[in-house]
Amino acid sequence: MSRSNKLHSVAAIFDNPDKVIFAAEKVRDEGYKKFDVNTPYPIHGMDEAMGLGSSKIGFVTLFFGLFGGAFILLFMWWSLALSYPLFIGGKPFFSLPAFFPITFETAVLFACVSTFIALITVFFKLPFNNHPLHDTDYMKQVSVDKYGIYILLEDEKFDKDKIIELFNSLGASSTELIYQPKEEKYSMFQPKYLIFLVFLAVGTSASTYLMLNKLMYINPFNWMEFQEKLNPQESSLFFADRRSMRTPVNGTVARGFIPYPYKGIANPKEVLSNPTLPTTSFLKLGKKKYLTFCSPCHGNFGEGDSRLNGQFPNGPTFHSDKVRNFKDGMIYHIITNGQNSMSAYDRQISREERWAIVDYIRVLQRAKNAKNSDLEEIKKEPSTND
Amino acid sequence: MTNNDTGYIKRTLPKNVGKLGIILFLVGAITGSVGFFLDPARASYSYLNSYLFILSIAVGSLLLVAIEYAANATWSTPFRRMSEFLASSLPLLILLVIPLLLNIQNLFLWSHSEEVAKDHMLQAKSVYLNTPFFSVRVFVILLIWSLFYYLIVKNSRQQDETGDLLMTKKNNKLSIIFIPVFAITVTLQSIDWIMSLESRWFSTMFGVYLFAGITCSALAALTFISVMLKEKGYFHPKITKDHFYSLGTLMFVFICFWGYIAFSQYMLIWYGNLPEETFWFMQRWKGGWKIVSLFIIFGHFLVPFSVLLSHPSKTNFKKLKFISIWILAMHFIDLYWLIMPGMNGNGLNFSFSWMDISFLVATIGIIIYMFNRMFEKYNLIPVKDPKLQRGLDFHL
Numbered sequence: 001m002s003r004s005n006k007l008h009s010v011a012a013i014f015d016n017p018d019k020v021i022f023a024a025e026k027v028r029d030e031g032y033k034k035f036d037v038n039t040p041y042p043i044h045g046m047d048e049a050m051g052l053g054s055s056k057i058g059f060v061t062l063f064f065g066l067f068g069g070a071f072i073l074l075f076m077w078w079s080l081a082l083s084y085p086l087f088i089g090g091k092p093f094f095s096l097p098a099f100f101p102i103t104f105e106t107a108v109l110f111a112c113v114s115t116f117i118a119l120i121t122v123f124f125k126l127p128f129n130n131h132p133l134h135d136t137d138y139m140k141q142v143s144v145d146k147y148g149i150y151i152l153l154e155d156e157k158f159d160k161d162k163i164i165e166l167f168n169s170l171g172a173s174s175t176e177l178i179y180q181p182k183e184e185k186y187s188m189f190q191p192k193y194l195i196f197l198v199f200l201a202v203g204t205s206a207s208t209y210l211m212l213n214k215l216m217y218i219n220p221f222n223w224m225e226f227q228e229k230l231n232p233q234e235s236s237l238f239f240a241d242r243r244s245m246r247t248p249v250n251g252t253v254a255r256g257f258i259p260y261p262y263k264g265i266a267n268p269k270e271v272l273s274n275p276t277l278p279t280t281s282f283l284k285l286g287k288k289k290y291l292t293f294c295s296p297c298h299g300n301f302g303e304g305d306s307r308l309n310g311q312f313p314n315g316p317t318f319h320s321d322k323v324r325n326f327k328d329g330m331i332y333h334i335i336t337n338g339q340n341s342m343s344a345y346d347r348q349i350s351r352e353e354r355w356a357i358v359d360y361i362r363v364l365q366r367a368k369n370a371k372n373s374d375l376e377e378i379k380k381e382p383s384t385n386d
Numbered sequence: 387m388t389n390n391d392t393g394y395i396k397r398t399l400p401k402n403v404g405k406l407g408i409i410l411f412l413v414g415a416i417t418g419s420v421g422f423f424l425d426p427a428r429a430s431y432s433y434l435n436s437y438l439f440i441l442s443i444a445v446g447s448l449l450l451v452a453i454e455y456a457a458n459a460t461w462s463t464p465f466r467r468m469s470e471f472l473a474s475s476l477p478l479l480i481l482l483v484i485p486l487l488l489n490i491q492n493l494f495l496w497s498h499s500e501e502v503a504k505d506h507m508l509q510a511k512s513v514y515l516n517t518p519f520f521s522v523r524v525f526v527i528l529l530i531w532s533l534f535y536y537l538i539v540k541n542s543r544q545q546d547e548t549g550d551l552l553m554t555k556k557n558n559k560l561s562i563i564f565i566p567v568f569a570i571t572v573t574l575q576s577i578d579w580i581m582s583l584e585s586r587w588f589s590t591m592f593g594v595y596l597f598a599g600i601t602c603s604a605l606a607a608l609t610f611i612s613v614m615l616k617e618k619g620y621f622h623p624k625i626t627k628d629h630f631y632s633l634g635t636l637m638f639v640f641i642c643f644w645g646y647i648a649f650s651q652y653m654l655i656w657y658g659n660l661p662e663e664t665f666w667f668m669q670r671w672k673g674g675w676k677i678v679s680l681f682i683i684f685g686h687f688l689v690p691f692s693v694l695l696s697h698p699s700k701t702n703f704k705k706l707k708f709i710s711i712w713i714l715a716m717h718f719i720d721l722y723w724l725i726m727p728g729m730n731g732n733g734l735n736f737s738f739s740w741m742d743i744s745f746l747v748a749t750i751g752i753i754i755y756m757f758n759r760m761f762e763k764y765n766l767i768p769v770k771d772p773k774l775q776r777g778l779d780f781h782l
Contacts (some may be wrong), residue, residue, distance in 0.1 A: 062695075097652070097657070098657065
């Protein structure tokens with residue numbers, strides 16, 4: 001490293017740890033602030049001798065430890081209780097005891113890694129790797145078997161000769177002036193460097209590709225890649241007709257599917273009875289589905305005032321005596337099965353939603369045919385806007 | 387290797403200390419004996435609670451001494467005598483256990499032959515849990531502990547006169563034997579005295595759990611006494627805050643260890659969710675016990691953890707004194723929480739009795755009295771221990 005003639009610090013070498021502790025105490029007492037000690041191993045009592053307070057790094061650790069713990073707890077809550085709830089051992093989705101170990105581990109991980117990163121970046125100023133002490137006789141000695149102190153130029157009381165005198169009086173075996181290294185600049189865009197980068201990029205990609213796909217491609221097991229099953233539309237030698245897709249046994253019911261007994265019957269003699277309760281939230285669901293699916297033809301209030309302007313036969317009103325006398329199950333039947341020109345809605349609307357629509361139609365009918373006594377009823381109840 | 391110039395001057399504690407010990411002991415012992423007449427069942431439980439408290443401090447202190455010898459630690463050498471003093475009630479435990487063995491029928495379901503005849507589980511366990519084997523076990527373990535106490539302390543005291551390095555070496559060997567022996571015996575004691583109170587329950591971690599509590603309480607007792615003596619000027623002037631920092635750190639470590647073990651024991655049982663294990667925790671989550679359980683989570687772990695977390699608080703005498711007394715109290719409450727719900731079989735709600743306190747008072751009296759006696763007779767620091775000077779010079 002070539003040096004400029006700008007001074008960086010004055011350094012002194014001591015032969016044993018007692019001397020360097022004593023020297024550090026004296027340097028501190030003389031009022032120097034910007035100095036540091038280099039020793040081959042940590043020396044007990046040095047913090048106090050140098051007058052260092054307790055390190056601030058603990059706060060970094062504390063903050064990131066707490067942050068990591070809180071983060072992972074929230075993450076587990078979100079992923080295991082909110083976004084993708086899974087039953088594990090019959091425990092509640094958010095079960096704290098099971099999350100504790102992970103919270104603890106993550107808190108420790110965050111604390112350690114952040115402490116390390118903070119140490120090398122904030123405290124050791126990492127990207128800066130050109131410390132003037134590097135490559136000096138002083139550094140060579142203190143990293144083997146000697147103990148050293150140096151006082152920086154920036155110190156308010158800095159005076160080269162006085163410091164050397166002080167060091168000598170403290171029993172230094174040698175002193176050394178340390179100069180700033182000359183600034184050396186390299187251009188980013190030297191052709192050599194760019195070519196090197198290109199080769200590096202191509203080389204790494206090519207070798208990684210070859211390594212992973214050719215040389216190291218070993219399939220430890222293949223029973224997930226090639227499973228013993230037939231995909232739809234595949235042929236099979238097993239059956240005489242060589243089809244892999246078989247017709248299900250009569251009466252097979254698909255998962256989650258409950259067959260509707262009156263499917264395809266135009267005027268069923270009997271219908272289902274309504275299994276639901278008209279709670280507020282259920283009626284709200286019914287209103288939503290009604291406005292989506294039924295209102296274009298039957299009108300927002302079921303009065304048969306279609307918005308389709310004659311492009312399709314208007315749906316009749318629901319306030320006719322006929323519809324008012326329908327059983328709940330009959331309306332359900334019409335939605336499920338369709339009627340003449342009205343098509344079936346069982347594919348678009350789930351069973352529960354169909355019953356909700358039925359309940360909502362009952363509400364519309366009741367509202368159209370309100371009695372005076374209803375007003376009394378409404379007055380009694382606390383008013384709700386919807 | 388002799389070292390006489392340690393600057394230690396032997397002094398004695400004020401006369402009142404010994405008297406205080408005797409008075410506390412008498413008050414506790416007399417009220418406690420009355421308790422044995424009025425309600426022998428309750429008194430037995432309260433007695434067991436306090437007995438295990440003094441046992442924790444005594445055998446825990448012996449363990450600290452052994453760890454110091456085994457690890458060749460130097461920073462703690464000036465503190466070793468205090469642990470030796472605190473362990474001095476160990477031989478007394480052989481006498482103190484007699485009332486418990488006389489009341490064995492009041493404590494353990496398995497000691498009733500008619501109950502054992504009814505219960506298949508108890509029959510299966512009766513190979514281990516039967517009165518003769520139990521009593522022999524308890525005496526043998528106490529004798530082993532007292533023997534180690536006697537040997538280690540004898541060597542340590544002899545060194546005060548001769549300064550012989552051989553004593554340190556001997557004690558090093560003794561300690562290395564004692565530590566595994568302690569691990570096994572303390573596990574057996576935890577099973578015998580506490581786990582078998584609810585004879586159907588079992589937890590494989592229970593020995594470690596008690597060990598964690600024992601070590602916490604022994605360290606807390608040591609810290610409290612050394613801080614007191616330091617403040618009053620009895621302790622060596624070269625003992626600095628760095629020494630106390632190390633004590634505080636050790637306490638912090640064992641509080642974390644306790645929390646870790648307590649949680650692990652709970653979590654395994656919670657996860658396994660087997661009725662024969664969970665009932666033990668369920669019972670401690672009912673009625674008044676729920677408050678005690680919550681209090682232990684906060685008081686035995688979170689409070690000491692947060693108080694001892696920061697660097698300066700471990701050198702702050704006020705905080706150290708507060709937290710060591712707090713940890714001792716929490717260990718007592720922890721034992722209470724372990725023992726009392728098993729009273730009269732299961733299902734008894736939380737209840738408090740004056741007897742719980744009177745035996746505790748007697749126990750504290752014994753500890754103070756024994757400490758004072760030892761303090762009068764022997765040096766507070768091992769004056770000729772070859773490690774002493776390095777211990778006094780200890781810096782962070």
